[in-house]
Amino acid sequence: MGLTVFAFEASPPCRGVFITLKALGLEYELKQIDTKAGDTRTPEYLEKNPQHTVPLLEDGDLYLAESRAISTYLVNKYAPDSDLYPKDPEARALVDSRLFFDVGLNTALLHILKPLKYDGDIARSDAAIPALLDLINIFEAMLAKSEYAAGDHVTLADLAIVANVSTAEAMGLDLSGVPKVRAWLDKIKQLPCYEANVQGVTQLGVMYKEGSTALRAKAQ
Amino acid sequence: MPAMGVDIFGVQGSPPCRAVYLVAKAIGLDYTFNKVDMQAGQHRSPEFLKMNPAHTVPTMKDGDLCLGESKAIITYLMNKYAPDSELYPKDPAERAKVDQRLHFDSGLFSSIRGIVFPVLFNKNLEEFKKNKPKLDENLDLLETFLGRSQNVAGEKVTVADLAVLANVSTVQAAGLLEKDKWPRISAWLTRLQTQLPYYSVNVEGANMLGEAVKKGIAELGA
Numbered sequence: 516m517g518l519t520v521f522a523f524e525a526s527p528p529c530r531g532v533f534i535t536l537k538a539l540g541l542e543y544e545l546k547q548i549d550t551k552a553g554d555t556r557t558p559e560y561l562e563k564n565p566q567h568t569v570p571l572l573e574d575g576d577l578y579l580a581e582s583r584a585i586s587t588y589l590v591n592k593y594a595p596d597s598d599l600y601p602k603d604p605e606a607r608a609l610v611d612s613r614l615f616f617d618v619g620l621n622t623a624l625l626h627i628l629k630p631l632k633y634d635g636d637i638a639r640s641d642a643a644i645p646a647l648l649d650l651i652n653i654f655e656a657m658l659a660k661s662e663y664a665a666g667d668h669v670t671l672a673d674l675a676i677v678a679n680v681s682t683a684e685a686m687g688l689d690l691s692g693v694p695k696v697r698a699w700l701d702k703i704k705q706l707p708c709y710e711a712n713v714q715g716v717t718q719l720g721v722m723y724k725e726g727s728t729a730l731r732a733k734a735q
Numbered sequence: 736m737p738a739m740g741v742d743i744f745g746v747q748g749s750p751p752c753r754a755v756y757l758v759a760k761a762i763g764l765d766y767t768f769n770k771v772d773m774q775a776g777q778h779r780s781p782e783f784l785k786m787n788p789a790h791t792v793p794t795m796k797d798g799d800l801c802l803g804e805s806k807a808i809i810t811y812l813m814n815k816y817a818p819d820s821e822l823y824p825k826d827p828a829e830r831a832k833v834d835q836r837l838h839f840d841s842g843l844f845s846s847i848r849g850i851v852f853p854v855l856f857n858k859n860l861e862e863f864k865k866n867k868p869k870l871d872e873n874l875d876l877l878e879t880f881l882g883r884s885q886n887v888a889g890e891k892v893t894v895a896d897l898a899v900l901a902n903v904s905t906v907q908a909a910g911l912l913e914k915d916k917w918p919r920i921s922a923w924l925t926r927l928q929t930q931l932p933y934y935s936v937n938v939e940g941a942n943m944l945g946e947a948v949k950k951g952i953a954e955l956g957a
Contacts, residue, residue: 565879566839566876579832581834581835581839584831584834584835584837585831588828588830588831591827591831592827595827604811604814604818605800605811607810608802608807608810608814608815609800609802611804611810611811612802612803612807615806615807615841616789618838618841622845653788656784656788657788
């Protein structure tokens with residue numbers, strides 16, 4: 516039967532799942548979702564996912580929302596011995612902690628992107644940038660303690676966080692103050708699975724740069 | 736089951752902290768509660784930042800392991816101290832359903848924070864009004880979930896119920912859980928409050944925060 520993912524490429528949490536699927540070598544069918552066109556609000560979609568969000572995983576009878584729950588499920592179910600999500604409780608806890616930290620990163624990103632996409636409100640969008648940079652500074656402090664996001668090797672935490680941090684970079688946000696984050700980003704970009712992030716992050720970066728530039732010009 | 740070294744750093748009011756206390760009590764885990772003086776900035780002290788650079792509560796220390804994020808603390812305590820418990824099932828699909836709801840609960844907490852901040856700190860009626868629909872939307876979702884299964888993540892009580900309980904009990908204490916709008920949530924809440932023998936650990940904090948919010952809303956004239 517196989518896996519199906521309902522998603523759109525620009526979305527960081529969707530990209531987090533794409534990267535994980537690629538890292539695990541899992542095949543899947545992609546069903547394109549256009550949220551602006553109302554694809555997540557149809558009765559059929561709401562039946563599968565009342566939260567009307569992407570990404571959504573379909574695996575047989577199971578419908579699973581929440582990108583990081585999807586990623587941990589994929590390892591637990593299809594690659595339970597993978598280093599990406601270690602079984603040892605302490606090591607696993609650190610990955611989980613970083614995955615929930617990543618939720619905050621994504622929320623902060625949305626506070627910049629949503630006012631732009633839905634309201635054309637550049638002032639509110641720009642005002643939200645410091646909060647994201649604060650979190651990236653916290654990630655810098657986390658990387659002082661370990662080479663990767665959650666320890667000494669690549670885990671699901673890196674694969675999730677890179678979707679958000681690469682987006683900040685593609686948007687042209689100021690990452691000059693976070694050298695460890697930049698070095699970490701370069702390392703993760705070398706991973707074969709990172710390929711699954713490229714198209715979407717480029718798309719989102721271009722969208723943000725064009726959209727924000729246009730609105731700032733209008734505001735002058 | 737006593738565990739020699741589990742320290743939880745937190746405060747009473749905070750729902751994510753109370754979610755951790757509920758889980759610890761549920762599995763009979765001894766822990767030391769360390770009150771964090773956030774008003775005095777204790778969570779930004781060098782010692783605290785060493786444990787958790789994100790300077791948030793709850794933070795947990797167990798031997799060499801220091802952990803932020805309530806949900807990660809919860810699943811760690813389960814994996815480490817109660818790995819066979821039904822509160823956090825082992826089957827990948829069943830576990831995923833719980834994880835999914837734990838993430839939903841993070842969003843629920845965010846929307847509660849969206850009420851607490853304008854009411855208690857910013858004293859901003861406009862902001863409260865702007866953010867209230869988001870809380871209501873999350874409650875609507877929870878009502879939908881509880882229409883599909885007895886408990887938040889399925890038929891059995893899991894750590895997802897305990898996390899949501901910490902949040903929803905606060906909403907109720909704030910006078911924001913209208914029974915007519917959310918009958919399933921109200922019934923689920925009453926059932927857990929009555930049936931869980933360890934529920935008492937949540938009461939003081941939920942009432943404290945809830946009542947402060949209730950008072951604040953009245954003062955704003957909302």
